[in-house]
Amino acid sequence: MVAWGTLIGPAFFLAFELRFPRKQLVEHITGLDMALYLGLDSSTQSLTALVLEVEHDEHGRSDEPPRKSLVFEHSISFDEHLPLYGTRNGVLPSEDPSVAVSSPLMWAEALDHMFEAIAVSGLDLSRLAAIAGSAQQHGSVYLSPRATGVMAGLVPSCPLVEQLGTRTIGNKDGPTESIFSRPVSPVWMDSSTIEECREITGAIGDAAQLAQLTGSRAFERFTGPQIRKFYKQDPEGWEATDRVHMVSSFMASLLAGAHAPLDPGDASGMNLMDLRTRDWSLKMLEATAPKLAAKLPPIVPSPTIVGTLAPYWRHRFGLPAAKIVAWSGDNPCSLVGTGLIREGQIAVSLGTSDTLFGPMSEPRIDRTGTGHVFGSPTGDYMGLTCLLNGSLAREQVRDAYSLDWKSFSEMLQATPPGNNDSMMFPWFEPEITPNVRTPGVRRVDLAAEDAARNVRAVVEAQMMALANHSRWMGVDVDVIHATGGAAVNTDILQVLADVFEAKVRRFKVANSACLGAALRAYHAEGTANGTGLSWKTVVDGIAVPVTESPIMPKQSSVKTYTRLRRRYAKLEPLAISGCSD
Numbered sequence: 001m002v003a004w005g006t007l008i009g010p011a012f013f014l015a016f017e018l019r020f021p022r023k024q025l026v027e028h029i030t031g032l033d034m035a036l037y038l039g040l041d042s043s044t045q046s047l048t049a050l051v052l053e054v055e056h057d058e059h060g061r062s063d064e065p066p067r068k069s070l071v072f073e074h075s076i077s078f079d080e081h082l083p084l085y086g087t088r089n090g091v092l093p094s095e096d097p098s099v100a101v102s103s104p105l106m107w108a109e110a111l112d113h114m115f116e117a118i119a120v121s122g123l124d125l126s127r128l129a130a131i132a133g134s135a136q137q138h139g140s141v142y143l144s145p146r147a148t149g150v151m152a153g154l155v156p157s158c159p160l161v162e163q164l165g166t167r168t169i170g171n172k173d174g175p176t177e178s179i180f181s182r183p184v185s186p187v188w189m190d191s192s193t194i195e196e197c198r199e200i201t202g203a204i205g206d207a208a209q210l211a212q213l214t215g216s217r218a219f220e221r222f223t224g225p226q227i228r229k230f231y232k233q234d235p236e237g238w239e240a241t242d243r244v245h246m247v248s249s250f251m252a253s254l255l256a257g258a259h260a261p262l263d264p265g266d267a268s269g270m271n272l273m274d275l276r277t278r279d280w281s282l283k284m285l286e287a288t289a290p291k292l293a294a295k296l297p298p299i300v301p302s303p304t305i306v307g308t309l310a311p312y313w314r315h316r317f318g319l320p321a322a323k324i325v326a327w328s329g330d331n332p333c334s335l336v337g338t339g340l341i342r343e344g345q346i347a348v349s350l351g352t353s354d355t356l357f358g359p360m361s362e363p364r365i366d367r368t369g370t371g372h373v374f375g376s377p378t379g380d381y382m383g384l385t386c387l388l389n390g391s392l393a394r395e396q397v398r399d400a401y402s403l404d405w406k407s408f409s410e411m412l413q414a415t416p417p418g419n420n421d422s423m424m425f426p427w428f429e430p431e432i433t434p435n436v437r438t439p440g441v442r443r444v445d446l447a448a449e450d451a452a453r454n455v456r457a458v459v460e461a462q463m464m465a466l467a468n469h470s471r472w473m474g475v476d477v478d479v480i481h482a483t484g485g486a487a488v489n490t491d492i493l494q495v496l497a498d499v500f501e502a503k504v505r506r507f508k509v510a511n512s513a514c515l516g517a518a519l520r521a522y523h524a525e526g527t528a529n530g531t532g533l534s535w536k537t538v539v540d541g542i543a544v545p546v547t548e549s550p551i552m553p554k555q556s557s558v559k560t561y562t563r564l565r566r567r568y569a570k571l572e573p574l575a576i577s578g579c580s581d
């Protein structure tokens with residue numbers, strides 16, 4: 001693979017040069033300029049790429065919005081394609097269930113492999129205008145002073161991973177050997193910073209004040225508490241850290257060959273940003289760790305061009321000097337990828353985490369302390385509720401009864417809505433919403449050996465928890481835009497429709513975060529060129545629900561769930577304090 005990658009660089013550079021005149025010919029004949037925009041999504045378990053082709057009518061002959069289509073899609077699974085790192089579902093094994101870390105080097109290696117795949121895609125890459133990305137939120141990457149020089153001088157003939165560090169995990173690389181001052185990155189599934197959350201909250205006043213300032217109370221997975229834990233546990237490592245990036249800005253830095261700034265969408269997931277000024281809150285920085293201000297990248301508006309594709313990528317893979325747009329978090333990108341640009345609209349993403357989110361014109365903070373307000377890529381705000389036990393919980397139930405997704409669905413069809421009052425609290429891992437520190441499944445009137453009822457119970461529990469814990473957003477839900485891997489399953493979406501008493505619409509593109517990234521690239525490039533693209537023009541025709549009829553709530557089930565949601569809410573505190581089976 002290494003030798004192949006080394007050889008392919010010059011060959012594709014030549015191919016790129018040869019293809020260029022053909023592009024000019026097409027434009028000359030048709031008057032159309034077909035630009036390509038690359039969206040990348042570095043999620044918990046995989047790296048995905050989508051290439052969006054947009055047909056600009058240069059002569060303004062048509063009143064139609066620009067035609068958009070997806071011309072490339074590729075995904076790299078960390079567990080499957082990069083087994084050397086030893087991740088399970090994208091996370092490194094840990095004896096402590098509250099610890100969840102991953103390898104930033106693995107994310108970088110995946111990026112290199114992704115560009116290899118893009119280079120041999122057959123696309124006319126000379127038309128690649130801009131690249132933007134989406135990343136799992138909250139995760140942090142710790143870089144040594146060496147990183148700045150290494151990123152600026154990446155050598156095209158040598159694979160990225162060999163220039164950044166060694167693949168040895170758990171071995172603390174010295175700053176002279178690696179660009180990382182900490183070889184692992186805490187990710188959003190980590191819940192090991194209870195103490196640090198308490199300390200930070202105490203320094204600010206109380207949880208409500210902290211939420212007013214940053215959009216969320218102190219959450220274990222948020223970057224600020226994670227930074228504080230690292231500083232306390234490894235003061236030398238902290239001293240050796242020149243820069244702390246989020247996953248999003250780390251990936252953008254690799255592409256630009258220089259430290260990239262953060263966008264407010266992702267920076268608001270740190271407990272460090274003042275939500276209203278969209279800049280670092282000095283109070284929060286002081287409460288978190290010494291010298292933090294000097295180690296953080298700046299925060300810039302979402303549609304900012306942060307650089308151009310570094311020579312490493314251009315020469316190794318035959319690519320043009322495409323613009324690099326500030327990356328954002330997966331949920332802010334999903335907001336764009338599900339076409340949610342106005343308040344009152346809601347999406348549910350059923351991925352590794354299950355999230356419910358929607359745009360907000362003004363920040364309305366959750367007084368119950370479970371939800372978040374983030375910056376939105378559109379310049380407004382977004383509300384979000386996040387369940388950690390999403391697809392992994394569904395998969396645990398599927399695997400416990402040796403099912404596949406087809407039989408999982410059949411069991412949903414065979415069991416009555418409401419499950420005859422059997423209930424599950426599916427906290428396979430420590431849960432974020434509600435805050436559950438001791439993992440373990442809690443069952444109420446539900447026999448563990450009853451496969452069908454357990455299948456229904458896990459899905460009903462997830463949908464009821466999402467509905468109960470997102471009331472703080474104060475949105476009357478009429479239509480839900482469903483996205484994420486599990487959104488292909490009509491039976492799961494029927495439960496969603498019934499619990500929320502709302503129509504559910506599906507999307508052609510399941511990975512809305514990746515689509516959102518590609519659309520952000522298109523929007524930012526338009527903004528930079530002075531075309532002044534509206535968000536409506538950006539999402540029109542592509543981030544739209546499929547035309548098939550929506551999944552409608554069934555009135556008889558709605559009644560059942562209205563009652564059950566109250567019962568679920570009543571039992572939840574008991575389940576939190578109770579033991580698991």
Ligand code: XUL
Pocket residue numbers: 043044135136137138188221269329330331352353355386
């Ligand atoms: C949101 C959150 C998750 C991750 C998943 O706050 O923690 O949705 O972004 O990648």
